[in-house]
Amino acid sequence: MTTVQQGLLLVVSGPSGAGKGTICNLLREQMPELGYSISATTRQPRVGEVDGKNYFFKTVEQFKEMIAKSELLEYAEVYGNFYGTPRQFVMNQLQDGKDVLLEIDIQGALQVKKSFPEGVFVFIVPPSLKVLSERLHGRGTDTEEVIQKRLSCTVDELGYAPAYDYVLVNEVAEAEADKLLSIMKAERNRSSRKQQIVDSIKAGK
């Protein structure tokens, strides 16, 4: 009997502006079979949004029940609405042997680590504060005040690096996406994930 090896939960996080979105998109291109999560939210659906596709739309009561029953890997309240990651939707994919990518903010990642420490936690950081400042100015979407606040936030957020398994310094996104792919290939062979196979070899199967 061959049992399917459980998929990896890859949690990618980092300070805003570090470029985690770009890296995750490159990874998805390389691994179109990569599973994803659909967030639960209490905010109203916008026109065209489909329940169970864009979001799982919930009432505040339903959402609070999910929290109480530990049905969320993480959640947060943003401008009066709740957002969270339903555990079961992710677990079903992992149990089918599918890897799942969660691209998430730092607070969310730390919550996921508590509820699912077997995940692989990757922290994306900018190569320097100078480069981050240039990127934020280049976007042209934020005021100077907002940019300065972000840079100061980033300094604090860099302190979370040791809570992650891996740190990728985003100089060239393609190179970092390649490292992310290596991390997944490597992590599938962690001894903790191979114990079942070793046991079946020992048992002469």
Added chain:
Amino acid sequence: MTTVQQGLLLVVSGPSGAGKGTICNLLREQMPELGYSISATTRQPRVGEVDGKNYFFKTVEQFKEMIAKSELLEYAEVYGNFYGTPRQFVMNQLQDGKDVLLEIDIQGALQVKKSFPEGVFVFIVPPSLKVLSERLHGRGTDTEEVIQKRLSCTVDELGYAPAYDYVLVNEVAEAEADKLLSIMKAERNRSSRKQQIVDSIKAGK
């Protein structure tokens, strides 16, 4: 100032007949720059063997002094001769940013883990006892009794898998060598190995 990131000490081990030699040779082909270790030994040099190239030849007294001074990452006595891995020769390469491969037996690997836990420990196992038995018979070098003893040893040795970071099941050596390469690419980005870089980004360098 850019400091060189220390190289990785990759320790590859596993039951005899699992094929670690083949996999390590394939890795060396892919990474000709990979550093290696030269063993210290108390056995007599054979014709053509050069001190500091094939081995570091030592007297028993010198070898025991190396043990006393913790100058060996691991050592063992085999048929009355001592063999060991000099720490400094390996460390010099790591400090220059060079990765070093140690292909070593299980007892040796466990000793290295104690003296240098920052190493990356990989356990190579055969895909099944049946395949291992076929491989050992195919070699035609061992008696049936020796083969049976080895198979029974392997069952015990598989119990060491959890002491390693990674387990590779050697079905096709090329595929496992490729995984070993991914493991090295991944491990260079471990958060513990990137702390210095993160600190310098935080400090605005």
